[in-house]
Amino acid sequence: MQPDVRRLGRVDYLPVFEAMKAFTGSRNAQKTDEIGLRPNENARDQLWICEHNPVYTQGLAGKSDHILNPGDIPVVQTDRGGQVTYHGPGQVVAYPLIDLKRAGYYVKEYVYRIEESVIKTLAHFGVTGHRVTGSPGIYVRMDDPASHAALSGPLDPTDPFRGLGKIAALGIKVSRHCTYHGVAFNVAMDLEPFTRINPCGYAGLKTTDLSTIGVSASWQEVADVLGQKLSTYLAP
Known part of the structure; x- marks a missing residue:
């Protein structure tokens, strides 16, 4: 069963972060029945899609020295993995709220499925996405975004x-x-805000977007495609 998709529009980061935690906490709540205590498994999986106002978010193991010059952009400490990143207008953010035990796959495959959804979304717009071992996320060739040549x-x-x-x-x-x-x-x-941090903890890492590599697509077009790919690839 595919997750229920919720489109939140442009929203501040912190309320969405709190809502994600609350939703996850509620579906983890314990209930008593004839066979004892067990997790509440009634809540259906969801996929939240939104756009954030400017914010830096710091991962649990994030190092403060990777935040170089935040200026007037707020920094929010989160409980996710990874280092610091930036969210802002013109970026599609997708939050899958998936019960992996019910879905039948583990964390490593979950990450692979998310990355594959991004790669398929890029392919829809004529761009080849690449994985880099040890560095979660998806990358593109700056000089030839459509090249299918493998990294070597x-x-x-x-x-x-x-x-x-x-x-x-x-x-x-x-x-x-x-x-x-x-x-x-x-x-x-x-x-520009990415230049004020070491993105994901890597000094000098270039960050790009579809517009910069020559792809003209609206936020809504990309949100629709990415949402469809995630719904498909994250299904049990």
Whole structure:
């Protein structure tokens, strides 16, 4: 069964973060029945899709020295994995609220399915997405975004991303088999705020969006495609 999709529009980050925690907490609530205590499994999976006002979010293990110059953009400490990232207008943010035990797959596959959804969304717009081992998220070739050539050769320690730009960031939290947080896909943003941080903890990592690599697509078009791909790939 595919998750119920909720479209939230443009919203501040903090209320959505609190709502995700509350939803996940409620579906993890214990109830007593004839066979004792067990998790409440009645809540259907959901997929929340939104756009945020400017905000930096810091992961649980995030280091403050990766936040270089936040200026007037607020910094919110979260309980997801990963380091600091930026959310702002022109970015599609998707929060899958999935019961992995019920879905029948584990965290590693869950991450793979989210990344595959992004790759298929990029392909819809004529762009080839790439994974980089050890660095969750999806990357594109800045000089040739449509190239299907596989990444090859040893990593250059002076340029571990080899001319790539990060177009989608991933940060998740799993509580008693239930997921929250999710993925942010850059469509047509002001990318300057990314220069005020070390994105995802990597100094000098280039961040890009569809507009910068020559793809003209509206926020809504990308949100619709990404939502459809996530609904399909995250289904049990």
